[in-house]
Amino acid sequence: MCKGLVNRILPFSSVDGPGNRTVIFLQGCNFNCLYCHNPETIGKCRACGKCVSLCPYDTLSIVAGQVKWHEEGCKYCDRCLEICTENSSPRPVKMTVDEVAEKILAFKSFISGITISGGECTLQCGFITSLFKRVKEIGLTTFLDTNGSIALWQESELISLMDMAMVDLKSYDPKEHRVLTCMDNEVVIENIKYLAKVNKLYEVRTVIVPETLNNYYNVDMISKLIVSLNSSIRYKLIRYRPKGVRLELIDSYIPRDEMMNELVKLAAGNGCENVIVV
Ligand code: SF4
Ligand code: SF4
Structure with a gap:
C-alpha cells in the first residue's frame, strides 16, 4: 500500500488556503532555500x-x-x-492513506478542507493522489502548497482531484532562483501558467528578503506575469522572518512596512487586483 512520509499534521490552520484547514506536512524537499524556516523538513533521516x-x-x-x-x-x-546535520528529524512517520484519513475525519466538523504542504509535497505525488481521492469521498476540499518544481501538467489524475494550488515563485530571475533554492524556476513558471489556464491557481507567493534578493524586480515581473494570466489571482508577499532560519546561510532582516507598501503599490500598479502582505 502506498505510504507517505509525514512530518506532522496540523489540525487547524487559517493561513494555508481558504477557511479552516487541516494541513499535512510531508517530509523531503528538492529545494534547499537559503531562507527555509523549517530546514528539518528538507532531508531524509x-x-x-x-x-x-x-x-x-x-x-x-x-x-x-x-x-x-x-x-x-x-x-x-x-x-x-x-x-541533525542532514536537515532532517527523527519524527517523520510513514503513514497510509487510511491512517491520515482517520486523523482528518476527527477534525471533519471543524474544517472546510485539507492542504498538503511540505517539504515539497509533490515529490510524493502517488500518495497525494490517493489521499485526495479519499478526502473527496469524505466531502472536503483539497489544496496543494507547492514550490512548483514538478511538472503538474503531467499529473492529470492529481490535478483532477485537486481543488486549487498555492505556488511559490521565489525569484523571477533564473540565476537568482538557482542561488536561492539550488534549482531552476522554468518549471515553476510553466506550472503557474498551466494552473491559471485550468482555473486551479489560488495564489502565488514571494518572500521579500531585504538586501539579499532583487525584490523590486521580482515583484514587478511576477505581478506582470499574474496579470497576463488572470489579474484576480491572489499575489501574497511574505515578509522574510529570521525565526528558524539557518542564519549561517543568510544575513537579512524583516522588511519594514514602508518597503512592503512600495511593493504592494508596484504590483497593484501593474494591474494585480488582489495583493496581500503577511
Ligand atoms: S534525524 Fe537523527 S538519526 Fe536521523 S539523520 Fe538526523 S541525527 Fe541522524
Ligand atoms: S524529546 Fe527527544 S525526540 Fe522529542 S524533540 Fe526532544 S530530542 Fe527530539
Whole structure:
C-alpha cells in the first residue's frame, strides 16, 4: 500500500488556503532555500543515531536500522533537530492513506478542507493522489502548497482531484532562483501558467528578503506575469522572518512596512487586483 512520509499534521490552520484547514506536512524537499524556516523538513533521516543518544527524554531508539520515535514521551524540545546535520528529524512517520484519513475525519466538523504542504509535497505525488481521492469521498476540499518544481501538467489524475494550488515563485530571475533554492524556476513558471489556464491557481507567493534578493524586480515581473494570466489571482508577499532560519546561510532582516507598501503599490500598479502582505 502506498505510504507517505509525514512530518506532522496540523489540525487547524487559517493561513494555508481558504477557511479552516487541516494541513499535512510531508517530509523531503528538492529545494534547499537559503531562507527555509523549517530546514528539518528538507532531508531524509539516514539513521545515523546521533540524536538517539542525545534525546534528553529517551524517546528515540533504533529498531531494525531505522530510528523509531516514541511520540507519547516527546517533549518537543527540538534537541534532535539542532543536532541533525542532514536537515532532517527523527519524527517523520510513514503513514497510509487510511491512517491520515482517520486523523482528518476527527477534525471533519471543524474544517472546510485539507492542504498538503511540505517539504515539497509533490515529490510524493502517488500518495497525494490517493489521499485526495479519499478526502473527496469524505466531502472536503483539497489544496496543494507547492514550490512548483514538478511538472503538474503531467499529473492529470492529481490535478483532477485537486481543488486549487498555492505556488511559490521565489525569484523571477533564473540565476537568482538557482542561488536561492539550488534549482531552476522554468518549471515553476510553466506550472503557474498551466494552473491559471485550468482555473486551479489560488495564489502565488514571494518572500521579500531585504538586501539579499532583487525584490523590486521580482515583484514587478511576477505581478506582470499574474496579470497576463488572470489579474484576480491572489499575489501574497511574505515578509522574510529570521525565526528558524539557518542564519549561517543568510544575513537579512524583516522588511519594514514602508518597503512592503512600495511593493504592494508596484504590483497593484501593474494591474494585480488582489495583493496581500503577511
Ligand atoms: S534525524 Fe538526523 S541525527 Fe537523527 S538519526 Fe536521523 S539523520 Fe541522524
Ligand atoms: S524533540 Fe527530539 S530530542 Fe526532544 S524529546 Fe522529542 S525526540 Fe527527544
